[in-house]
Amino acid sequence: MTKIIAVMNEKGGVGKSATATTLAYLLAKRGKKTALIDFDGQGHSSIIFGVKNINKLEITIYTLLRKIMENEPLPEPESYILKTKCGVEVIPSNSQLFTLERNLCNVDFRERILAQYVDTIKDTYEYIIIDCMPQMGTPMINVMMCADSIIVPTQAELLSTQGIAELLKHYQIIRKNSNHRLKIEGILITMDSPNTILSTQVHKLIEQGFAGSVPIFKTHIPRSIKVAEAVLYHKTICEFLPNNPAAIAYEQFADELLKVQGEMEVCAVG
Secondary structure: OOEEEEEOOOOOOOOHHHHHHHHHHHHHHOOOOEEEEEEOOOOHHHHHOOOOOHHHOOOOHHHHHHHHHOOOOOOOHHHOOEEOOOOOEEEOOOHHHHHHHHHOOOOOOHHHHHHHHHHHHHHHOOEEEEEEOOOOOHHHHHHHHHOOEEEEEEEOOHHHHHHHHHHHHHHHHHHHHOOOOOEEEEEEEEOEOOOOHHHHHHHHHHHHHHOOOOOEOOOOOEOOHHHHHHHHOOOOHHHHOOOOHHHHHHHHHHHHHHHHHHHHHHHHHO
16 A cells, blocks of 8 residues: 655754755665655755756646646646656656645635646655645645655754644644544654754753654754755755665654554554
8 A cells, every 4th residue: 555654844954955855866776666755845855856947947846736626637747757766756846836825715625636647646656745835835735635744844843843843733623623644653763963962952842842743763963064065066965975874864764764664564464
Protein backbone atom coordinates (compact mmCIF):
# COMPACT_ATOMS: atom_id res chain seq x y z
CA MET A 1 0.00 0.00 0.00
CA THR A 2 1.10 3.55 -0.70
CA LYS A 3 2.31 5.50 2.34
CA ILE A 4 1.60 9.25 2.20
CA ILE A 5 3.81 11.23 4.58
CA ALA A 6 3.51 14.98 5.12
CA VAL A 7 6.53 16.93 6.39
CA MET A 8 4.89 19.73 8.31
CA ASN A 9 5.45 22.46 10.87
CA GLU A 10 3.53 25.71 11.30
CA LYS A 11 6.81 27.56 11.67
CA GLY A 12 9.16 28.13 8.73
CA GLY A 13 12.93 27.76 8.74
CA VAL A 14 12.99 24.44 10.57
CA GLY A 15 14.56 22.29 7.83
CA LYS A 16 11.24 21.17 6.38
CA SER A 17 12.22 21.14 2.70
CA ALA A 18 15.66 19.70 3.46
CA THR A 19 13.99 16.89 5.39
CA ALA A 20 11.31 16.21 2.75
CA THR A 21 13.73 16.12 -0.18
CA THR A 22 16.40 14.14 1.65
CA LEU A 23 13.88 11.60 2.90
CA ALA A 24 12.46 11.20 -0.61
CA TYR A 25 15.98 10.76 -1.99
CA LEU A 26 16.89 8.16 0.64
CA LEU A 27 13.67 6.20 0.12
CA ALA A 28 14.36 6.07 -3.63
CA LYS A 29 17.95 5.08 -2.89
CA ARG A 30 16.62 2.17 -0.84
CA GLY A 31 14.59 0.94 -3.80
CA LYS A 32 11.24 2.48 -2.88
CA LYS A 33 9.17 3.95 -5.69
CA THR A 34 8.88 7.51 -4.39
CA ALA A 35 7.18 10.74 -5.41
CA LEU A 36 7.48 14.15 -3.80
CA ILE A 37 4.70 16.74 -3.95
CA ASP A 38 6.03 20.25 -3.46
CA PHE A 39 3.15 21.90 -1.60
CA ASP A 40 4.87 25.16 -0.74
CA GLY A 41 4.65 28.22 -3.00
CA GLN A 42 8.33 28.96 -2.37
CA GLY A 43 9.13 25.87 -4.44
CA HIS A 44 12.22 24.95 -2.45
CA SER A 45 11.82 21.21 -3.01
CA SER A 46 11.38 21.77 -6.73
CA ILE A 47 14.59 23.82 -6.80
CA ILE A 48 16.55 21.22 -4.85
CA PHE A 49 15.47 18.58 -7.36
CA GLY A 50 16.69 20.62 -10.31
CA VAL A 51 13.99 23.07 -11.43
CA LYS A 52 15.94 26.22 -12.32
CA ASN A 53 13.04 28.58 -13.04
CA ILE A 54 9.99 27.47 -11.12
CA ASN A 55 7.83 30.38 -12.27
CA LYS A 56 8.07 29.25 -15.89
CA LEU A 57 6.56 25.85 -15.16
CA GLU A 58 3.40 25.22 -17.18
CA ILE A 59 1.99 22.53 -14.88
CA THR A 60 2.38 22.55 -11.11
CA ILE A 61 0.45 21.12 -8.19
CA TYR A 62 -1.59 24.34 -8.24
CA THR A 63 -2.69 23.98 -11.87
CA LEU A 64 -3.58 20.34 -11.24
CA LEU A 65 -5.76 21.25 -8.26
CA ARG A 66 -7.39 24.04 -10.27
CA LYS A 67 -8.40 21.49 -12.90
CA ILE A 68 -10.01 19.34 -10.22
CA MET A 69 -11.84 22.36 -8.78
CA GLU A 70 -13.12 23.27 -12.25
CA ASN A 71 -13.98 19.65 -13.08
CA GLU A 72 -11.54 19.53 -15.98
CA PRO A 73 -9.60 16.40 -17.02
CA LEU A 74 -6.09 16.06 -15.68
CA PRO A 75 -3.13 15.77 -18.07
CA GLU A 76 -1.25 12.49 -18.24
CA PRO A 77 1.26 12.24 -15.39
CA GLU A 78 4.09 11.68 -17.87
CA SER A 79 3.55 15.21 -19.19
CA TYR A 80 4.28 17.01 -15.92
CA ILE A 81 5.94 14.73 -13.36
CA LEU A 82 9.65 15.52 -13.23
CA LYS A 83 11.82 12.42 -13.22
CA THR A 84 15.10 13.05 -11.42
CA LYS A 85 18.41 11.22 -11.79
CA CYS A 86 18.18 10.00 -8.20
CA GLY A 87 14.85 8.27 -8.89
CA VAL A 88 12.46 10.63 -7.09
CA GLU A 89 9.50 11.78 -9.19
CA VAL A 90 8.52 15.36 -8.43
CA ILE A 91 5.21 17.21 -8.74
CA PRO A 92 6.55 20.78 -8.64
CA SER A 93 5.25 24.04 -7.22
CA ASN A 94 5.68 27.77 -7.62
CA SER A 95 4.25 31.03 -6.28
CA GLN A 96 0.81 30.37 -7.83
CA LEU A 97 0.16 28.06 -4.89
CA PHE A 98 -0.08 31.10 -2.60
CA THR A 99 -3.47 31.85 -4.21
CA LEU A 100 -4.89 28.41 -3.44
CA GLU A 101 -6.49 29.43 -0.13
CA ARG A 102 -8.51 32.15 -1.85
CA ASN A 103 -9.54 29.92 -4.74
CA LEU A 104 -10.77 27.18 -2.44
CA CYS A 105 -13.27 29.45 -0.68
CA ASN A 106 -16.30 28.64 -2.83
CA VAL A 107 -15.44 25.04 -3.72
CA ASP A 108 -17.59 22.15 -2.51
CA PHE A 109 -15.69 19.59 -0.39
CA ARG A 110 -12.74 21.99 -0.48
CA GLU A 111 -10.83 20.03 2.18
CA ARG A 112 -10.52 16.99 -0.11
CA ILE A 113 -9.24 18.53 -3.34
CA LEU A 114 -5.65 17.39 -2.76
CA ALA A 115 -6.85 13.91 -1.81
CA GLN A 116 -8.73 13.71 -5.11
CA TYR A 117 -5.52 14.45 -6.97
CA VAL A 118 -3.38 12.07 -4.92
CA ASP A 119 -5.87 9.28 -5.60
CA THR A 120 -5.03 9.55 -9.32
CA ILE A 121 -1.31 8.80 -8.81
CA LYS A 122 -0.90 6.92 -5.55
CA ASP A 123 -1.12 3.41 -7.01
CA THR A 124 2.13 4.13 -8.88
CA TYR A 125 4.21 4.71 -5.73
CA GLU A 126 5.19 3.10 -2.46
CA TYR A 127 5.81 6.48 -0.81
CA ILE A 128 4.48 9.97 -1.51
CA ILE A 129 6.22 12.70 0.48
CA ILE A 130 4.49 16.08 0.78
CA ASP A 131 6.62 19.14 1.55
CA CYS A 132 4.13 21.49 3.19
CA MET A 133 3.83 25.26 3.45
CA PRO A 134 4.46 26.62 6.97
CA GLN A 135 1.08 28.25 7.66
CA MET A 136 -2.13 26.53 8.66
CA GLY A 137 -5.26 27.04 6.56
CA THR A 138 -7.46 25.18 4.12
CA PRO A 139 -4.48 23.97 2.02
CA MET A 140 -2.91 22.36 5.09
CA ILE A 141 -6.23 20.82 6.08
CA ASN A 142 -6.18 19.30 2.58
CA VAL A 143 -2.81 17.76 3.37
CA MET A 144 -4.00 16.31 6.68
CA MET A 145 -7.08 14.89 4.99
CA CYS A 146 -5.07 12.89 2.46
CA ALA A 147 -1.94 11.97 4.45
CA ASP A 148 -1.40 8.79 6.42
CA SER A 149 1.13 10.37 8.76
CA ILE A 150 3.10 13.49 9.61
CA ILE A 151 6.77 14.09 10.32
CA VAL A 152 7.32 17.27 12.34
CA PRO A 153 10.81 18.76 11.89
CA THR A 154 11.72 21.30 14.53
CA GLN A 155 14.83 23.35 15.06
CA ALA A 156 16.38 23.03 18.51
CA GLU A 157 15.15 26.50 19.48
CA LEU A 158 12.27 27.58 21.70
CA LEU A 159 10.25 29.49 19.08
CA SER A 160 10.48 26.56 16.69
CA THR A 161 8.99 24.15 19.21
CA GLN A 162 5.98 26.43 19.73
CA GLY A 163 4.86 25.57 16.20
CA ILE A 164 4.55 21.94 17.27
CA ALA A 165 1.88 22.67 19.86
CA GLU A 166 -0.25 24.59 17.34
CA LEU A 167 0.14 21.84 14.75
CA LEU A 168 -0.90 19.17 17.23
CA LYS A 169 -4.13 21.04 18.00
CA HIS A 170 -5.13 20.93 14.33
CA TYR A 171 -3.93 17.34 13.97
CA GLN A 172 -6.10 16.16 16.86
CA ILE A 173 -9.19 17.84 15.42
CA ILE A 174 -8.66 16.32 11.97
CA ARG A 175 -7.89 12.85 13.37
CA LYS A 176 -10.92 12.89 15.67
CA ASN A 177 -13.46 14.19 13.16
CA SER A 178 -12.30 13.27 9.66
CA ASN A 179 -9.09 11.37 8.88
CA HIS A 180 -9.02 8.68 11.57
CA ARG A 181 -5.95 6.95 10.11
CA LEU A 182 -3.75 10.04 10.41
CA LYS A 183 -0.91 9.76 12.91
CA ILE A 184 2.31 11.51 13.89
CA GLU A 185 5.38 9.55 12.81
CA GLY A 186 7.47 11.66 15.13
CA ILE A 187 9.16 14.94 15.94
CA LEU A 188 12.54 15.28 14.21
CA ILE A 189 15.03 17.68 15.77
CA THR A 190 16.97 19.47 13.01
CA MET A 191 19.80 22.03 12.89
CA ASP A 192 20.94 20.69 16.21
CA SER A 193 23.98 22.01 18.10
CA PRO A 194 24.30 19.25 20.68
CA ASN A 195 27.11 20.83 22.70
CA THR A 196 25.21 24.03 23.52
CA ILE A 197 23.20 24.79 26.63
CA LEU A 198 20.27 26.05 24.53
CA SER A 199 20.04 22.82 22.55
CA THR A 200 20.14 20.73 25.72
CA GLN A 201 17.38 22.81 27.29
CA VAL A 202 15.18 22.61 24.19
CA HIS A 203 15.63 18.82 24.05
CA LYS A 204 14.34 18.64 27.63
CA LEU A 205 11.39 20.88 26.82
CA ILE A 206 10.41 18.69 23.86
CA GLU A 207 10.70 15.52 25.90
CA GLN A 208 8.75 16.97 28.82
CA GLY A 209 6.09 18.51 26.61
CA PHE A 210 5.50 15.76 24.06
CA ALA A 211 7.10 12.46 25.13
CA GLY A 212 4.39 9.92 25.83
CA SER A 213 1.86 11.61 23.56
CA VAL A 214 3.93 12.09 20.39
CA PRO A 215 6.90 9.97 19.24
CA ILE A 216 10.27 11.69 19.11
CA PHE A 217 12.87 10.35 16.69
CA LYS A 218 16.06 9.21 18.37
CA THR A 219 18.05 10.62 15.48
CA HIS A 220 18.86 14.35 15.56
CA ILE A 221 20.10 16.20 12.48
CA PRO A 222 23.15 18.35 13.31
CA ARG A 223 23.52 21.88 12.02
CA SER A 224 25.68 22.13 8.88
CA ILE A 225 26.18 24.96 6.41
CA LYS A 226 26.75 22.29 3.77
CA VAL A 227 23.02 21.48 3.75
CA ALA A 228 22.32 24.95 2.32
CA GLU A 229 25.36 24.76 0.05
CA ALA A 230 24.05 21.54 -1.51
CA VAL A 231 21.02 23.47 -2.82
CA LEU A 232 23.34 25.50 -5.08
CA TYR A 233 24.10 22.24 -6.88
CA HIS A 234 20.46 21.10 -6.90
CA LYS A 235 21.26 18.21 -4.59
CA THR A 236 20.33 16.93 -1.16
CA ILE A 237 23.08 16.80 1.42
CA CYS A 238 23.24 13.01 1.05
CA GLU A 239 24.07 13.36 -2.65
CA PHE A 240 26.36 16.34 -2.24
CA LEU A 241 28.49 15.20 0.71
CA PRO A 242 27.45 11.72 1.85
CA ASN A 243 30.06 11.71 4.63
CA ASN A 244 28.89 15.00 6.12
CA PRO A 245 27.51 14.56 9.68
CA ALA A 246 24.10 15.85 8.60
CA ALA A 247 24.01 13.39 5.69
CA ILE A 248 24.94 10.51 7.98
CA ALA A 249 22.24 11.57 10.44
CA TYR A 250 19.62 11.71 7.69
CA GLU A 251 20.61 8.17 6.65
CA GLN A 252 20.06 7.06 10.24
CA PHE A 253 16.75 8.89 10.35
CA ALA A 254 15.55 7.11 7.18
CA ASP A 255 16.56 3.75 8.65
CA GLU A 256 14.74 4.59 11.89
CA LEU A 257 11.59 5.54 9.99
CA LEU A 258 11.65 2.41 7.82
CA LYS A 259 12.19 0.23 10.88
CA VAL A 260 9.05 1.69 12.46
CA GLN A 261 7.16 1.20 9.20
CA GLY A 262 8.30 -2.42 9.02
CA GLU A 263 7.22 -3.11 12.60
CA MET A 264 3.83 -1.54 11.91
CA GLU A 265 3.35 -3.73 8.83
CA VAL A 266 4.17 -6.83 10.84
CA CYS A 267 1.66 -5.80 13.52
CA ALA A 268 -1.00 -5.16 10.87
CA VAL A 269 -0.48 -8.62 9.32
CA GLY A 270 -0.49 -10.24 12.76
